[in-house]
Amino acid sequence: MLPHIVFLFSLLLSTSHAAVQDFCVADLKGSDGPAGYPCKTPATVTSDDFVFAGLSAPGNITNIIGAAVTPAFVGQFPGVNGLGLSAARLDIGPGGVxxxxxxxxxxxxxxxxQGxxxxxxxxxxxxVYIKTLKKxxxxxxxxGLxxxxxxxxxxxxxxxxxFSSASPGLQILDFALFASNFSTPLITKTTFLxxxxxxxxxxVLGGSG
Incomplete structure (x- = not known):
C-alpha cells in the first residue's frame, strides 16, 4: 500500500509543479488585452526583465502643471505583466499639481x-478626504475615484x-474636458461652466470644438 501512496504523491507533486506558471513577462510586440500581454517565451526571459531603473531619475517638471509622473506600468516594465501591480514616480515642484x-x-x-x-x-x-502628507x-x-x-x-x-494592476489606466479630468474635441456647448451644458x-x-490645453 505504501509504495502506491508514494507513487500517487510523487505524481501529484510533479503534475502540480508542471502546472505552475511563475511569471508572464510581457511580449510588448503582442496586443494588450483584458488578460494582459502575451508572454515572452521562457528562453528569451532574462534578469533584466524583472528590473526597472526608470524611477531613479527625476521627471521633467517644467510644464503647465509643474509636475511629472513617471510610470512603471507594463508598457515600461514588462516583468509586472499578470502580477497585479505596478508603480510610478511623482515629482511635484513648488506650486505644482x-x-x-x-x-x-x-x-x-x-x-x-521628500517634502x-x-x-x-x-x-x-x-x-472629500484630504490630508497633507510628510516624508x-x-x-x-x-x-476609479x-x-x-x-x-x-x-x-x-x-x-x-x-498600483493594484499592471495597467491601472489614467484619465485626467481637465485634459478630458479641455484637451479633447469635446464641444464647448456640450461641456457648458454638462458642467455649468x-x-x-x-x-x-x-x-490653454489645446482642445477643440
Missing part, C-alpha cells in the same frame, strides 16, 4: 519620500505610487 484624475483599473497607494504633498480623493457620495507617510486612493496631489510648501515634493471660460481653457 497632479490634477484631478482617476485610475479606472487599480487602487493606488502613495508614499511620500510635503497635500492629497485627496472624492468618494461616490461626494465626500514616510502613506495614503490610499480607491479604484477622482483624486489629486499638490505640493505643500515651498520645496519640491517626491512620492512613489504603487461659462462658455468663455471653457474656450479659454481649451486654448
Amino acid at each position: 497632479i490634477p484631478l484624475h482617476t485610475h479606472p483599473g487599480a487602487n493606488e497607494l502613495l508614499i511620500v519620500t 510635503h504633498i497635500t492629497a485627496g480623493f472624492i468618494s461616490s457620495a461626494s465626500t 514616510g507617510e502613506l495614503m490610499v486612493f480607491p479604484q 477622482l483624486h489629486f496631489q499638490v505640493a505643500a510648501g515651498k520645496t519640491k515634493a517626491i512620492g512613489f505610487a504603487i 461659462d462658455p468663455a471660460l471653457v474656450k479659454k481653457l481649451k486654448g
Whole structure:
C-alpha cells in the first residue's frame, strides 16, 4: 500500500509543479488585452526583465502643471505583466499639481519620500478626504475615484505610487474636458461652466470644438 501512496504523491507533486506558471513577462510586440500581454517565451526571459531603473531619475517638471509622473506600468516594465501591480514616480515642484484624475483599473497607494504633498480623493457620495502628507507617510486612493496631489510648501515634493494592476489606466479630468474635441456647448451644458471660460481653457490645453 505504501509504495502506491508514494507513487500517487510523487505524481501529484510533479503534475502540480508542471502546472505552475511563475511569471508572464510581457511580449510588448503582442496586443494588450483584458488578460494582459502575451508572454515572452521562457528562453528569451532574462534578469533584466524583472528590473526597472526608470524611477531613479527625476521627471521633467517644467510644464503647465509643474509636475511629472513617471510610470512603471507594463508598457515600461514588462516583468509586472499578470502580477497585479505596478508603480510610478511623482515629482511635484513648488506650486505644482497632479490634477484631478482617476485610475479606472487599480487602487493606488502613495508614499511620500521628500517634502510635503497635500492629497485627496472624492468618494461616490461626494465626500472629500484630504490630508497633507510628510516624508514616510502613506495614503490610499480607491479604484476609479477622482483624486489629486499638490505640493505643500515651498520645496519640491517626491512620492512613489504603487498600483493594484499592471495597467491601472489614467484619465485626467481637465485634459478630458479641455484637451479633447469635446464641444464647448456640450461641456457648458454638462458642467455649468461659462462658455468663455471653457474656450479659454481649451486654448490653454489645446482642445477643440
